[in-house]
Amino acid sequence: MDVSDIFDNLNEAQRQAVTSESAHLLVLAGAGSGKTRVIAHRVAWLVKALKNSPHSLLTVTFTNKAANEMKGRIESLIGQDMADFWCGTFHGIAHRLLRRHWKEASLRKEFAILDSEDQYRVIKRVCKSMGLDETKWPAKQIQWYINKEKDECRRANQSEAGNDYFIEQMTKVYLEYEQLCERESLVDFGELLLRTLILLSTNQDLLSHYQKRFKHILVDEFQDTNEVQYQLLFLLKGKESSYTAVGDDDQSIYGWRGAKSDNINRFTQDFSGTDIVRLEQNYRSTQTILDAANSVIKNNQSRMGKELWTNQKEGEKISIYSAYNEDDEARYVVGTIQSWADQGRALDETAILYRSNAQSRALEEVILREGLPYRIYGGQRFYERVEIKNAMAYIRLIYGREDDAAFERVINLPPRGIGTKTLDVIRKKAKEENYSLWKASCDLIKNDGLTSRARGSLSRFMKDLENLQTEIENLELKKVVDHTIQRSGLIEYHKKEAGEKGRTRVENLAELVSAAGDFEPELEDEETPILKSFIDHAALDAGEEQAEEHESAIQLMTLHSAKGLEFPLVLITGFEENLFPHRLSIAEPGQLEEERRLCYVGMTRAMEKLCIIHAEMRNLHGMETFNPPSRFLREIPPELTVEIRTGGAVSRKSFEAKGIIVQGEIPETDLVLGQRVVHEVFGEGVILNYEGHGANARVEVNFDSSETKWLMASYAKLRPI
DNA sequence: TAAAGTGAGGTTTTT
DNA sequence: CCTCACTTTA
Numbered sequence: 222m223d224v225s226d227i228f229d230n231l232n233e234a235q236r237q238a239v240t241s242e243s244a245h246l247l248v249l250a251g252a253g254s255g256k257t258r259v260i261a262h263r264v265a266w267l268v269k270a271l272k273n274s275p276h277s278l279l280t281v282t283f284t285n286k287a288a289n290e291m292k293g294r295i296e297s298l299i300g301q302d303m304a305d306f307w308c309g310t311f312h313g314i315a316h317r318l319l320r321r322h323w324k325e326a327s328l329r330k331e332f333a334i335l336d337s338e339d340q341y342r343v344i345k346r347v348c349k350s351m352g353l354d355e356t357k358w359p360a361k362q363i364q365w366y367i368n369k370e371k372d373e374c375r376r377a378n379q380s381e382a383g384n385d386y387f388i389e390q391m392t393k394v395y396l397e398y399e400q401l402c403e404r405e406s407l408v409d410f411g412e413l414l415l416r417t418l419i420l421l422s423t424n425q426d427l428l429s430h431y432q433k434r435f436k437h438i439l440v441d442e443f444q445d446t447n448e449v450q451y452q453l454l455f456l457l458k459g460k461e462s463s464y465t466a467v468g469d470d471d472q473s474i475y476g477w478r479g480a481k482s483d484n485i486n487r488f489t490q491d492f493s494g495t496d497i498v499r500l501e502q503n504y505r506s507t508q509t510i511l512d513a514a515n516s517v518i519k520n521n522q523s524r525m526g527k528e529l530w531t532n533q534k535e536g537e538k539i540s541i542y543s544a545y546n547e548d549d550e551a552r553y554v555v556g557t558i559q560s561w562a563d564q565g566r567a568l569d570e571t572a573i574l575y576r577s578n579a580q581s582r583a584l585e586e587v588i589l590r591e592g593l594p595y596r597i598y599g600g601q602r603f604y605e606r607v608e609i610k611n612a613m614a615y616i617r618l619i620y621g622r623e624d625d626a627a628f629e630r631v632i633n634l635p636p637r638g639i640g641t642k643t644l645d646v647i648r649k650k651a652k653e654e655n656y657s658l659w660k661a662s663c664d665l666i667k668n669d670g671l672t673s674r675a676r677g678s679l680s681r682f683m684k685d686l687e688n689l690q691t692e693i694e695n696l697e698l699k700k701v702v703d704h705t706i707q708r709s710g711l712i713e714y715h716k717k718e719a720g721e722k723g724r725t726r727v728e729n730l731a732e733l734v735s736a737a738g739d740f741e742p743e744l745e746d747e748e749t750p751i752l753k754s755f756i757d758h759a760a761l762d763a764g765e766e767q768a769e770e771h772e773s774a775i776q777l778m779t780l781h782s783a784k785g786l787e788f789p790l791v792l793i794t795g796f797e798e799n800l801f802p803h804r805l806s807i808a809e810p811g812q813l814e815e816e817r818r819l820c821y822v823g824m825t826r827a828m829e830k831l832c833i834i835h836a837e838m839r840n841l842h843g844m845e846t847f848n849p850p851s852r853f854l855r856e857i858p859p860e861l862t863v864e865i866r867t868g869g870a871v872s873r874k875s876f877e878a879k880g881i882i883v884q885g886e887i888p889e890t891d892l893v894l895g896q897r898v899v900h901e902v903f904g905e906g907v908i909l910n911y912e913g914h915g916a917n918a919r920v921e922v923n924f925d926s927s928e929t930k931w932l933m934a935s936y937a938k939l940r941p942i
Numbered sequence: 943t944a945a946a947g948t949g950a951g952g953t954t955t956t957t
Numbered sequence: 958c959c960t961c962a963c964t965t966t967a
Binding site: 639806 | 956
């Protein structure tokens with residue numbers, strides 16, 4: 222294979238980054254400048270040109286999706302076996318290390334991973350046992366506190382309470398929680414990282430082994446690293462290791478969960494001999510979109526400074542639409558997308574972005590009404606769904622009876638007459654004897670510590686589980702899962718559930734079976750049984766890929782989850798003060814700047830056309846709220862925008878009030894509002910509304926079929942009658 | 943013990 | 958307005 226393949230289609234700066242031979246490398250890569258590409262090509266270059274073994278490379282990303290994508294790209298670029306190549310998320314890699322060195326990390330061999338819901342439940346359990354008032358000390362807040370502490374590398378005994386009552390109290394719970402996790406060998410997400418950090422820093426042999434192994438460490442989205450992640454990277458730095466950090470301080474939007482974009486600056490100081498390469502050529506967006514995004518982000522004080530440019534054409538102006546309310550907003554959005562589709566473009570080229578998930582509802586309703594296919598990202602992920610978590614709890618219990626969280630989850634699911642009272646007795650017994658709920662149940666049944674009714678139900682439950690265990694022995698994973706959801710009664714239970722809900726739950730369970738069929742554990746060690754690998758996978762990978770629809774659909778998502786994606790047509794909704802920037806972020810300058818970066822991220826997702834919509838009035842929490850247009854709107858130079866119908870011919874409100882057809886000429890066209898026209902396909906109708914002018918004019922026509930459509934005037938070939 | 947009613951609270955998200 | 962968690966009732 223020819224090494225030049227690796228350089229094809231790279232620009233000068235990219236090539237410089239890919240082939241840099243300085244001790245360390247920092248790539249400051251603007252949005253759409255080919256940052257993932259640089260990492261993939263650099264790995265390829267290290268392997269193909271410099272003959273590094275894949276074994277000596279480590280690539281770290283933040284999401285599983287990004288890791289998979291990266292791996293795929295690299296493999297297709299190199300075209301050789303990369304079995305020994307570590308490429309994963311921080312958590313995935315930490316997990317791998319802990320599984321390998323569980324003994325040194327003082328864990329049990331079969332330690333379990335707590336996802337955030339499991340963690341929440343455990344914390345609740347701890348609070349209860351401490352007799353804490355739940356209303357005064359919400360478990361959610363405690364969870365947040367503990368995770369924050371772990372992100373900052375602090376154990377419970379390392380917090381400085383001073384005489385702060387709040388911290389003192391939090392620390393107490395943290396301590397209890399820590400002990401419980403220790404006792405049951407439970408590891409939450411933060412713990413994966415912190416424990417790995419401690420494992421390596423207290424184990425010189427292990428540390429130098431990995432320091433020697435990893436000659437090149439490459440980190441994507443560096444601006445999103447938090448304290449513990451940074452320290453982990455720093456710790457792994459050996460005499461010969463060389464680091465590549467790629468990031469964009471302007472796209473740091475996760476400060477609120479502990480990410481420190483300042484780690485970029487820290488990197489240049491801690492890793493001496495760092496070469497800095499800036500990627501400022503954007504391959505994604507038109508000049509107009511880029512100019513607008515640049516002038517918004519320029520208002521931030523704390524920046525490393527960077528200006529994107531492109532070779533692309535100026536492109537269309539940015540449409541600004543002032544909607545009357547959220548319903549009008551949704552109609553405009555859908556209308557714009559429809560005319561996009563009318564021009565023969567695909568629906569999956571379009572994305573509707575919003576600040577908070579709650580905004581998706583109004584949009585969804587209108588899309589649904591128009592019968593367009595759509596897909597909402599975010600929200601509930603596959604392995605987080607209750608029915609899936611329940612099924613997984615059975616599987617966890619089959620794997621190991623000591624799993625109290627799983628036990629509590631399914632002991633009465635489907636309902637089998639074991640209520641809180643019985644469970645309390647079991648809990649108490651377990652606590653007294655300091656062993657698992659399962660063992661406690663065994664003893665209670667033997668020693669007759671229960672009412673006969675509870676005893677019957679409980680022993681039936683336990684016997685069922687034992688039977689299930691023997692039945693699935695030697696079956697392949699898919700069959701195990703299938704068998705489990707059948708025999709546990711979960712399928713029956715959800716089938717009985719009313720309406721749509723029950724049906725989708727049954728479907729999801731079926732999906733779980735097929736996910737199990739497709740599941741391939743990471744090879745590495747044959748010691749771990751596949752069942753355990755599958756359980757870990759479910760905790761570590763929320764399963765964004767699952768149940769994906771393949772039909773070309775409109776994409777709906779929050780601004781946060783749009784990061785890293787691109788779409789030809791992007792519509793950002795809810796561009797209002799108190800919504801975006803969010804009410805809670807306005808007061809503090811640091812948070813406001815993060816909101817602005819979020820805005821920058823959103824705008825730079827657009828390739829060809831960007832629309833920004835704000836509503837004059839919006840129903841929020843059941844109240845009519847009037848918010849002025851977002852300050853970010855004023856930061857976009859007016860010459861880059863077209864305001865659609867502002868102070869113009871049509872007053873939305875009067876139009877709304879009474880389907881009156883407003884009169885008026887549509888600029889630079891031969892059409893007039895209220896005019897009867899005929900369309901080749903849709904037949905005759907009346908022009909109700911318009912926006913834009915000349916070649917860009919779009920008109921709303923109410924056809925005699927009573928259907929109303931937004932059409933591009935220049936494409937629709939409307940003939941006046 | 944299981945199903946209907948009451949009331950607070952309602953950024954952003956990954957692992 | 959809508960969701961959720963928790964409380965009351967059959």
